[in-house]
Amino acid sequence: MWWGWYSWYCLGFGGMIFVLVYCTAGISGGHINPAVTFGLFLARKVSLIRAVLYMVAQCLGAICGVGLVKAFQKSLYTRYGGGANELAGGYNKGTGLGAEIIGTFVLVYTVFSATDPKRNARDSHVPVLAPLPIGFAVFMVHLATIPITGTGINPARSFGAAVIYNQTKAWDDQWLFWVGPFIGAAIAAFYHQYILRAAAIKALGSFRSNA
Numbered sequence: 001m002w003w004g005w006y007s008w009y010c011l012g013f014g015g016m017i018f019v020l021v022y023c024t025a026g027i028s029g030g031h032i033n034p035a036v037t038f039g040l041f042l043a044r045k046v047s048l049i050r051a052v053l054y055m056v057a058q059c060l061g062a063i064c065g066v067g068l069v070k071a072f073q074k075s076l077y078t079r080y081g082g083g084a085n086e087l088a089g090g091y092n093k094g095t096g097l098g099a100e101i102i103g104t105f106v107l108v109y110t111v112f113s114a115t116d117p118k119r120n121a122r123d124s125h126v127p128v129l130a131p132l133p134i135g136f137a138v139f140m141v142h143l144a145t146i147p148i149t150g151t152g153i154n155p156a157r158s159f160g161a162a163v164i165y166n167q168t169k170a171w172d173d174q175w176l177f178w179v180g181p182f183i184g185a186a187i188a189a190f191y192h193q194y195i196l197r198a199a200a201i202k203a204l205g206s207f208r209s210n211a
Helices: 002-028 034-042 048-072 074-079 093-114 117-122 131-149 155-165 168-172 176-210
Strands: none
Touching (some): 002 131, 034 048, 034 093, 034 155, 048 074, 048 155, 093 176, 155 168
16 A cells, blocks of 8 residues: 555656656756756856856755745644655765766766767757656656655755745754765766767777778
């Protein structure tokens, strides 16, 4: 019984990310997560000024969103601790940090793969379907990491909840939900841009030479 409820709970996160990315892709490129923006900045796909402005907007949006939830659903907001991300009991900070790094790596790597311009040129359906694997990646990461950290992988979401909830535990663990996602995003950007893509280019060059 609990597994069915838990799965639908995680699916809610993934489904909403799918909708948000799909709706905002034509406006901002679907930037709703500072970690994703940071990864794309490292890959030189967005400028520094644009990346900073996106992150500020993401954090402000998260604060407003949590404020609305508190205003209209006060009882549920209180019952679930304001939705603030905290390290679960029984886990040390190293485990929590690792969960955030791995979870964000999965998400950001999926973003890079789903929006790869070379792949878009080859497969015309990819731009339309790009939000789907991103949302599914969020769903899978939530399944794995909710019991550990409540699943951050989005610093703005964690920050907005901490600002409105404003309890000591949420602020004590806040660094996990910035450092972990930024490290995971950096690893994903480096792997996709400088290892995977470089290997693909090298293999293509070798194939052309042989041909």
